[in-house]
Amino acid sequence: MNWKRAIIAGAVGIPVIALLRFGLTRDPRAIASPLPGRAAPAFDLTVFASGSGANAPSLGQRVRMNDLRGNVVVVNFWASWCLPCRDEHAPLSEVASRYEGQSVRFVGVVYNDVTANALRWIDEMGGQTYPALLDPGTRTAIDFGVYGVPETFFIGRDGTVASKFVGPIPARVLQQRIDSLLAAPAP
Amino acid sequence: MTRLLGYDALAVALAVALFGVLAAAFAARRGEAALGALVRGCVFTLFGLTSAAVLAMVYGLVSHDFSISYVAQVGSRSTPLFFTIISLWGALEGSILFWAWVLSLWAMLVVWRNREVPGRLIPYTGVALLGISAFFLILLVGPANPFGLVTPVPSDGPGPNPLLQNHVLMAVHPPLLYLGYVGMSVPFAFAIAALVAGEAGNDTWLRLTRRWTLLAWGFLSAAIIAGMWWSYEVLGWGGYWAWDPVENASFLPWLTATAFLHSVMVQERRGMLRLWNVNLIVSTYALTILGTFLTRSGVLSSVHAFTTGTIGYYFLAFIAVVLIVSLVLVAGHSEELRGEGRLDAPIARETVFLLNNLFLTAFMFTVLLGTLFPLVAEAVRGVKVSVGEPFYNRMTLPLCAALLFLMGVGPALPWRRSDLAQARAKLMMPGIVALVVAVLCAILLTRNPYAVSAFAFATFAIVCNVREYWLGAAARRRAHGEAPATALVKLIAANRRRYGGYLAHIGVVSVALGVAASSVFRKEHDATLKRGEKMTVAGFELQLDSLWGREEPQRAVIGATMRVMRDGREVGRLTPRMNFYRTQDQPVPTPAVRSRPWGDLYLNLLAFEPNGSSATIRAITEPLVPWIWIGGGIICLGALVALSGPARKRAPIRETSDPEREPPSSLPLPELEPRTA
Numbered sequence: 001m002n003w004k005r006a007i008i009a010g011a012v013g014i015p016v017i018a019l020l021r022f023g024l025t026r027d028p029r030a031i032a033s034p035l036p037g038r039a040a041p042a043f044d045l046t047v048f049a050s051g052s053g054a055n056a057p058s059l060g061q062r063v064r065m066n067d068l069r070g071n072v073v074v075v076n077f078w079a080s081w082c083l084p085c086r087d088e089h090a091p092l093s094e095v096a097s098r099y100e101g102q103s104v105r106f107v108g109v110v111y112n113d114v115t116a117n118a119l120r121w122i123d124e125m126g127g128q129t130y131p132a133l134l135d136p137g138t139r140t141a142i143d144f145g146v147y148g149v150p151e152t153f154f155i156g157r158d159g160t161v162a163s164k165f166v167g168p169i170p171a172r173v174l175q176q177r178i179d180s181l182l183a184a185p186a187p
Numbered sequence: 188m189t190r191l192l193g194y195d196a197l198a199v200a201l202a203v204a205l206f207g208v209l210a211a212a213f214a215a216r217r218g219e220a221a222l223g224a225l226v227r228g229c230v231f232t233l234f235g236l237t238s239a240a241v242l243a244m245v246y247g248l249v250s251h252d253f254s255i256s257y258v259a260q261v262g263s264r265s266t267p268l269f270f271t272i273i274s275l276w277g278a279l280e281g282s283i284l285f286w287a288w289v290l291s292l293w294a295m296l297v298v299w300r301n302r303e304v305p306g307r308l309i310p311y312t313g314v315a316l317l318g319i320s321a322f323f324l325i326l327l328v329g330p331a332n333p334f335g336l337v338t339p340v341p342s343d344g345p346g347p348n349p350l351l352q353n354h355v356l357m358a359v360h361p362p363l364l365y366l367g368y369v370g371m372s373v374p375f376a377f378a379i380a381a382l383v384a385g386e387a388g389n390d391t392w393l394r395l396t397r398r399w400t401l402l403a404w405g406f407l408s409a410a411i412i413a414g415m416w417w418s419y420e421v422l423g424w425g426g427y428w429a430w431d432p433v434e435n436a437s438f439l440p441w442l443t444a445t446a447f448l449h450s451v452m453v454q455e456r457r458g459m460l461r462l463w464n465v466n467l468i469v470s471t472y473a474l475t476i477l478g479t480f481l482t483r484s485g486v487l488s489s490v491h492a493f494t495t496g497t498i499g500y501y502f503l504a505f506i507a508v509v510l511i512v513s514l515v516l517v518a519g520h521s522e523e524l525r526g527e528g529r530l531d532a533p534i535a536r537e538t539v540f541l542l543n544n545l546f547l548t549a550f551m552f553t554v555l556l557g558t559l560f561p562l563v564a565e566a567v568r569g570v571k572v573s574v575g576e577p578f579y580n581r582m583t584l585p586l587c588a589a590l591l592f593l594m595g596v597g598p599a600l601p602w603r604r605s606d607l608a609q610a611r612a613k614l615m616m617p618g619i620v621a622l623v624v625a626v627l628c629a630i631l632l633t634r635n636p637y638a639v640s641a642f643a644f645a646t647f648a649i650v651c652n653v654r655e656y657w658l659g660a661a662a663r664r665r666a667h668g669e670a671p672a673t674a675l676v677k678l679i680a681a682n683r684r685r686y687g688g689y690l691a692h693i694g695v696v697s698v699a700l701g702v703a704a705s706s707v708f709r710k711e712h713d714a715t716l717k718r719g720e721k722m723t724v725a726g727f728e729l730q731l732d733s734l735w736g737r738e739e740p741q742r743a744v745i746g747a748t749m750r751v752m753r754d755g756r757e758v759g760r761l762t763p764r765m766n767f768y769r770t771q772d773q774p775v776p777t778p779a780v781r782s783r784p785w786g787d788l789y790l791n792l793l794a795f796e797p798n799g800s801s802a803t804i805r806a807i808t809e810p811l812v813p814w815i816w817i818g819g820g821i822i823c824l825g826a827l828v829a830l831s832g833p834a835r836k837r838a839p840i841r842e843t844s845d846p847e848r849e850p851p852s853s854l855p856l857p858e859l860e861p862r863t864a
Contacts, residue, residue: 001519009518013510019559020480020506022566024499081345083260083337112769117342124339 033145035153035161040065040073041143045107045133048115049122053129054100063107063133065159071103072181073155074174077141079113080121082149084168089125091171095178097129103157104178106130111141111149156181190255193243194334200236200287201324203229207317211310219307226313227298233320234295237288244284244333245272253344256335257281263346265740265769270352276361277347279483279498280333285361287323289369294320297373301395308392311380312373319372322505330498346741349768349775356417363410364437368475370403371440374447375472375513378465382516388523390454393464397451398830400468404444405826411437412698412819423776423791425711425807427815428702430579435558436478439551443471446547449540456602457537458527462517463544465524469513474551476506481558532604539597546589553582584637591644591699594692595651617654621647633707641703645696652692659686679828687829694825697818704811705786713793715803721752725808727788728752732760734799743767745774747792747802751781763792763804786810 035041044064050056057063065073076092078085096106110118110132122128135141144153152165154177162181165173207229214222247255248262248271261274261281276282294316301309327333351357374396381392414437415427428434447467453460480502517524530537557574564572599613625643633639656675663674679686714722716731723729730750737744746764750757761779768775781788787809794803 002522003519005521006515006519009514010511013507013514016510017503017507019562019566020477020503023481023562024503079345080341081259081263081343083256086337114343120342 033164035145036163038161040075040153040155040159040161041140042066043109043135043140043143045109045135045140047131048110048134049119049128049132051128051131053097053131057131063131068105068107068155069159070157071105072157072178074104074106074178075144075153075155076106076108076169077111077144077146077149077151078108079111079149080117081113082111085150086125088150088152088168088170089128091169091174093127093129095171095174098175099178100129102182104182108132109135109140111135111146112138154178154181156184189243189247189250189252190334190336193240193247193255194328194332196236196240196243197284197287197324197327197332197334200233200240200291201321201328203232203236204317204321204324207233208314208321211314211317215307215310219305219310222307222310223302226310226317227302229317230291230294230298230313233317234291237284237291237320240327240334241275241284241288244275244281248272248274251344253342254337254340255333256337257284257333259337259341259344261347262344263741263769264343266346266352267741269355269358270347273358273361274347274352276365277351277357280327280331282361282365283323283326283331283483284333286365286369287320287327289362289365290316290320290323290372293370293373297376297399304395306386306391307384308377308380308386308395311384312376315376315379316372319376322501326498326501330501346768349742349766350421352741352768353766353775353777354417354421356413356420360410360413360417363406363413367403367405367407367410368437368440368479370399370406371444371471371475373399373403374468378468379513379516382465382520385520385523387461387465387520390458390461393451393454396468397448397455400444400447400451401826401830404441404448405823405830407437407441407444408822408826409819411441412816412822416816416819419812420778420780421775423778423805425709425778425789425791425805425809427812430554430557430574430576432558433482435554436474436482439478439554439558440471440474442547442551442554443467443474446544446551447471449547450544453537453540454526459529459537461526462521462524465517467544469517470551473506473509473513474555476502476509480506532606534600534605534607534610536597536600536602539593539600543590543593543597546586546593550583550586550590553586554579557582580637584641587699588640588644591641591648591696594695595644595648598655598689598692599651614651617647617650620650635707638703638707641699645700645703649693649696652689652696655689656686683832684829687825687827687832689825690828691822691825694818694821694823697814697821699818701811701813701815701818705809705815708810709807711805711807713803713805715794715801717801718799722804722806724788724806726753727806727808728755729790729804729806731802731804734795734802741768745792745795747795747804749779749790749804751788761788761790763790765792765795782813784813787812 042065044062047057047059047061047063050059074096076088078088092106092108096104106129108128108130115134118132122132138146144151147166150168152169152174154162154164156162163177165177207226210225210229211222214225244255244257246252247258249268251258251262251264253259253262257278257280261278262271266274274281276285294313297316298309298313301312346352377392377396377399378387381387386392414434418429419425419427444467447464450460450464450467454464480499483498483502530541532538557578560574561572564570595617596610596614599617600610621643624646625639628639628642656678659678660671660674663669663678664671667674669677710725712722712724716722718731718733721728721730728751730752732748732750734745734747737746744764744766746762749761749763751759751761759781761781763779764777765774766777776791778789778791780790789807789809791805791807792802793805795801
């Protein structure tokens, strides 16, 4: 064994590993959305699970984007067959109830799902503090440019989309983004 | 229950693999018999346990046990049984489980087939494979655990990725790819074992390795072609290769493995290129792991893989270990790997092999550069770039032409030495035929220099290789008075490695012809047709007959029935379709292909009016496409023929002090057929 050669050769491998290490720090899946800075797509969807919040809409009531103006709106796309959606269910429900009474509205839009399965899912996950809406033909999801579930959109009080979050959202991120939108001057 | 069984099998398998590696270090001191028995025991147990885990997963999938995280991720009650079973390799965790199983299968076969081989080489090889297995089992027990618990249990799952449940080739391509890809672990393990055991200097390990490499190479070749076919049949753009990182990942190790299969002959015959061959083996394996890292860790991943998590860091650590250990071992032992022979003459088969290796390696570096360049550019300059087809085509087409040329020259030249006159005599006829083809092609078909040279060099290669069969069989007929068919069969049977190799050459040329013709002469036309309206493409008249819909449990299907006419006569009907899966908005196309040996007519439904009044159809004609798939078959057949031959037992030809004293004709060349020059 020629150790001198061995060490020189081993050192050659290090830049390659460093390059790959760098590769891990970037996220090719971060899909740029054209929505932030633009008006939120108008939607008009039916409530299929009211949620346990204080001002919960009744079953079958329609929720319209236009009616939500003046509030910070959090639109979360989810499905009962989506495993990462389970991870964000508790943070979403919890943070939503924390902002109750302030001008913040959460809506969950179900994506490509069977209503019965979605209802059972909410039930099994221990309920939900905000309303869940049906999106027939995934029209609203298409308007928002949803690529997969879960995805969460943050809409300012002026009705402009502020940002989008892909993947299960942590409570910390939820709270930060809502707080910064609440801090913005009212339109 | 199933979940725990599967998980426990993996946990115990990890323990067995780690135990095997550690215990071998102690057993090595107690003699070879004890060591061999220990390693065999561990490898067999490992295979049993991973098999149990795979069976548990298949059972979980089939019984829709959504408490198993992987089943909840890829399963669905509405997916047909067949696609439910093959979704075993449809997503990250399952594919790593399958990978671990294939690896343990290879390990078992290697240890069992070579159980009579004395010495430490085989036990060490087993230990290396156990070590690699341990890495994949760590992934399976930790970050990529497919047997995670899901509570509450979902009532249904999303089903596999629609692209992956749309075609039967999904049942063929991934297993072949894994067999090939994972199979490259075997030569790597042999190389590491030989280096550690201090046996790298003698060529025993190489002789044992060659067949395993050839087998894995055959699977990898078949997998690449099957992958091209799958993409052609499913993706709807009428292409089969896009230089996508995932495709490149499978192609990179193929290039180095192909180089190895050629240069190994130089080592066997002449005792040269030892260090080079070890490097090729190690690179091949490193490239398989690099490819897996790039496509699984999120560095160049595809969309919709939210669950990649920390797996990238595990892979990075593994690559680092593989790379550093290999580099250190190979460089540290490089003196033992010094070659014995040297080149005798510039015009000889060895030279052709050297050039072939040079070009294949250059090819590999080109593709590697293209694949990694976006990463380098972002690391160095912070800009996002993408490397596309123009780069690859411009860089690789000349290499392809050169390789086709060498593929013809190599078989025509004898080992050791030849002279210009001899070479000229052998290459004159194929050269003239190729020239005629080039001129005809330029006059009748196209002036595209790439196309003309592709057809000319392909012709040259195919004439040279077919001629080898022809001359060999003719010589047998003269010598033994055999019938032409008998002579051919006996010729091949007498030297399977050689003629299997030539067959693989013919297969590669077939693929090259198919690729060249279908890319140069491709014609494409889009049209929106009302019912009864016609469009024309390359002499075909296509009429939209009807637009229909059908509900299936897992999807809704929209189809357009097209009447295909030629010269006013109906020659068939094609129904390109669009499939809407429940969990995906984007429809997945099912193009309709009319395949004939001279070319394909490829129809894809791009859009339709919901009221059924009109449809937009893309019609593509691509000449010679089927020869890509046929070529793939011929390559595999060639690999099989070569594998069926006996291993070379003869010692390499030693360097004599004065080559003049031993003219080439009297060398003990193991070429059984009469010499033809």
